[in-house]
Structure formats: structure tokens, C-alpha cells
Amino acid sequence: MADTILFYFFGGLAVLSAILVVTRRNAVHSAVFLVTALLATAGLFLQLRAEFLFIVQVILYVGGIMVLFIFVIMLVNLDVAMRQAQFNRAWYVWGLLAVAMGAQVYVVFHYARMQTSASFFNQAVAPVEQLEPNTQLVGQALFSTYMLPFEIASILLLVAMIGAVVMAKKRV
Amino acid sequence: MISINHYLVLSLALFTIGVIGVVTRRNVIIILMSIELILNAVNINLVAFSRLYGSVNGQIFSIFIITDAAAEAAVGLGIIIAFFRNRETVLGDEMDLLKG
Numbered sequence: 101m102a103d104t105i106l107f108y109f110f111g112g113l114a115v116l117s118a119i120l121v122v123t124r125r126n127a128v129h130s131a132v133f134l135v136t137a138l139l140a141t142a143g144l145f146l147q148l149r150a151e152f153l154f155i156v157q158v159i160l161y162v163g164g165i166m167v168l169f170i171f172v173i174m175l176v177n178l179d180v181a182m183r184q185a186q187f188n189r190a191w192y193v194w195g196l197l198a199v200a201m202g203a204q205v206y207v208v209f210h211y212a213r214m215q216t217s218a219s220f221f222n223q224a225v226a227p228v229e230q231l232e233p234n235t236q237l238v239g240q241a242l243f244s245t246y247m248l249p250f251e252i253a254s255i256l257l258l259v260a261m262i263g264a265v266v267m268a269k270k271r272v
Numbered sequence: 273m274i275s276i277n278h279y280l281v282l283s284l285a286l287f288t289i290g291v292i293g294v295v296t297r298r299n300v301i302i303i304l305m306s307i308e309l310i311l312n313a314v315n316i317n318l319v320a321f322s323r324l325y326g327s328v329n330g331q332i333f334s335i336f337i338i339t340d341a342a343a344e345a346a347v348g349l350g351i352i353i354a355f356f357r358n359r360e361t362v363l364g365d366e367m368d369l370l371k372g
Contacts, residue, residue, distance in 0.1 A: 107274045111282045118286050118309050122293030127301050134305050137286075141312050144282075148323045150331055153315075160338055165308065165345045172349045173301060176356045181363055187296050188365060194295035202288030209280060221277040223324060230326040237328045238335070246332050253339045260343035267350035270357075 106147045114140035125186055127173050131166060138162050148225065152235040279320035286313035298363045300355075304348050311341045 117136040124130045142157040188194060213221045231237060242250050286309060293306030315334045322330025356362055359369075 103274055107278060111278075115282070115285050115289070118289040121305055121309060122289060122297060122302065127299060130302050130305055134308065137309060138312060141316060144316060145319055148319050150319050150323070153319060153331055153334060156335060156338060157315075160342060161308075161312075165342055168345055168349055169301065169305065172352060175353060176301070176362055177360075178299075178301075178362065181299055181361070184298075184363065186298060188298055191296040195292050198288060198291040198295055201291065202284060205284055206281070209277070209284070213277065221280075222275045224273050225276055225279060225320055225323050231323065231328060234328075234331075238331055241328050241332050242335070249336060253336055256343055257339060260346050264346040264350035267347065268353045 103147060106143070110140045110143040110147060113137075114144070125182060127178050127182075128170075131169050131173060134169070135162055135166050138166070149231065150234060152238045276320060276324050279316060283313045283316040283320075286310075286316070298365055300352055300362050300364050300367075301349075303364060304345065304352075307348075308341060308345065311337055 114137050117133040117140065120133040121130045121137060124133065138157065138161045142154050142162070145154040145157060209221075290306045290309035290313060293309065294303050297303055297306065315337055318330040318334040318337070320330075322328060322334075352362060355367065359366070361367075
């Protein structure tokens with residue numbers, strides 16, 4: 101019961117703030133609502149008992165990436181852009197296409213639910229004991245099976261850091 | 273009872289809102305924020321399936337996606353700053369330097 105309430109609370113909060121992110125005129129307001137959406141997702145991770153991902157989401161997304169966004173919003177003068185049109189000229193065409201894509205995927209879900217044995221899509225995402233010391237299991241998997249991807253991710257971050265510094269430098 | 277279908281539909285809704293933001297907005301900073309929303313929607317799916325199958329692999333994958341999102345945000349915002357220094361604009365449809 102508590103799971104159901106938490107799911108609908110965090111899910112509704114995430115969808116509501118996501119809608120506000122794409123509709124607000126002021127980029128700072130969008131950034132604040134993006135923080136709410138990301139925190140609601142973190143709440144969903146906690147509801148799914150993924151404690152490590154919950155704290156990674158809060159520290160990395162809300163604490164790291166959002167600070168980056170706020171910094172760029174402060175560096176870039178948005179006053180001119182704020183007084184101009186916020187949406188593309190034919191925004192309703194593109195928006196309609198995006199909604200059509202979403203509806204298409206939903207129809208696929210619907211028919212898959214009809215076709216396959218009814219049990220698959222109605223399986224409860226219940227907490228299982230297998231994943232219990234969550235942080236420990238994630239750490240063990242990262243440093244055994246996923247050792248190479250982990251190191252490649254660190255190289256990716258190094259390259260992205262150098263790229264960002266070079267790109268934002270005054271004279272290359 | 274919350275089934276896997278609930279998470280799929282929620283994630284689909286967030287993904288669609290993100291795509292709408294990417295294709296309709298002119299401000300490049302908000303387009304980048306919508307991309308973050310899309311990546312986030314994918315993470316919800318991965319964690320839900322990880323919990324469904326009792327395997328930690330989905331959560332590991334989701335950590336790599338968060339790493340990618342950080343790298344992409346850093347490089348994208350660097351590009352925005354460099355572009356703003358040259359053209360004094362952050363509107364996507366005015367970015368036509370390659371048009372000749």
C-alpha cells in the first residue's frame with residue numbers, strides 16, 4: 101500500500117515538473133523544475149530499493165549537473181532570448197509528431213500485453229532479498245564483471261573534461 | 273499493486289515530454305535539459321527491470337548512463353558558451369554557421 105502511494109506521488113511529481121520544464125519561458129524556472137523532476141526520480145529509485153542509485157542521482161545530477169546548468173545560465177545573457185518566441189515556428193507539427201511517437205510505443209505495450217501471457221506485464225516489482233546489501237552488490241559488480249566498462253567510463257569523463265575546457269576557452 | 277507496466281508507462285510519459293521539449297523549444301539550454309529528462313526516463317526503466325529480475329546489472333547500466341549524461345552536459349554547455357561568445361545568441365534556429 102505504501103509502495104503504491106509513493107509510486108503515484110513521485111511519478112506524478114516527476115511528470116508535472118517535466119511538463120513545467122519544457123513550457124516555462126524563464127530558463128532559471130526550467131532549471132528549478134528540472135531539479136524537482138530529478139529528485140522525484142530519485143524518490144522512485146528509493147521506492148525501488150536502489151539506495152546507491154538514489155544517492156548517486158542526488159549527488160551527481162542534482163548537485164553536479166544542475167550546478168553546471170545554473171552556472172551557464174548565469175554566464176549567458178538570456179534576457180534577449182526571453183523576450184523572443186520560445187517555440188519553433190511549426191512547433192505544433194513537431195509536438196504532434198512527438199506525441200504520435202509516444203502513442204505508438206504505448207500501443208505496442210498494449211498489444212504486447214494482449215498477446216503475451218498476461219502475467220509478464222502484470223508482474224509485481226516487489227522487493228526481493230537477492231538485492232539486499234545494495235551498495236555492496238553494486239560495488240562488487242562494478243569491480244568484477246564491469247571492470248573494463250568502468251575504466252572506459254573514467255576515460256570518457258577525462259576526455260569530456262578536456263573537451264569542455266578547450267571549448268569554453270577564449271582562444272584555442 | 274505496482275506492476276512493471278506502471279513503470280513502463282511512467283517512463284514513456286517522461287520520455288515523450290523530453291522529446292517534445294527537444295523538438296519544439298528554441299532555447300538550446302532548455303533543449304539540453306530535455307535531453308537530461310530523456311536519459312532519466314531510461315534510468316527508471318532499467319532500475320525497475322533490475323528490481324523485477326533481482327539482478328544488479330540494470331543498476332550498473334544506469335550508473336553508466338548517468339556518467340554519460342554528465343559528460344554530455346559538460347561538453348554541450350561548453351559548446352553553448354563558445355557559441356554565445358561568437359554569435360550572442362542561444363536560440364537553436366539561429367545556429368546556421370555551417371550554411372555557407
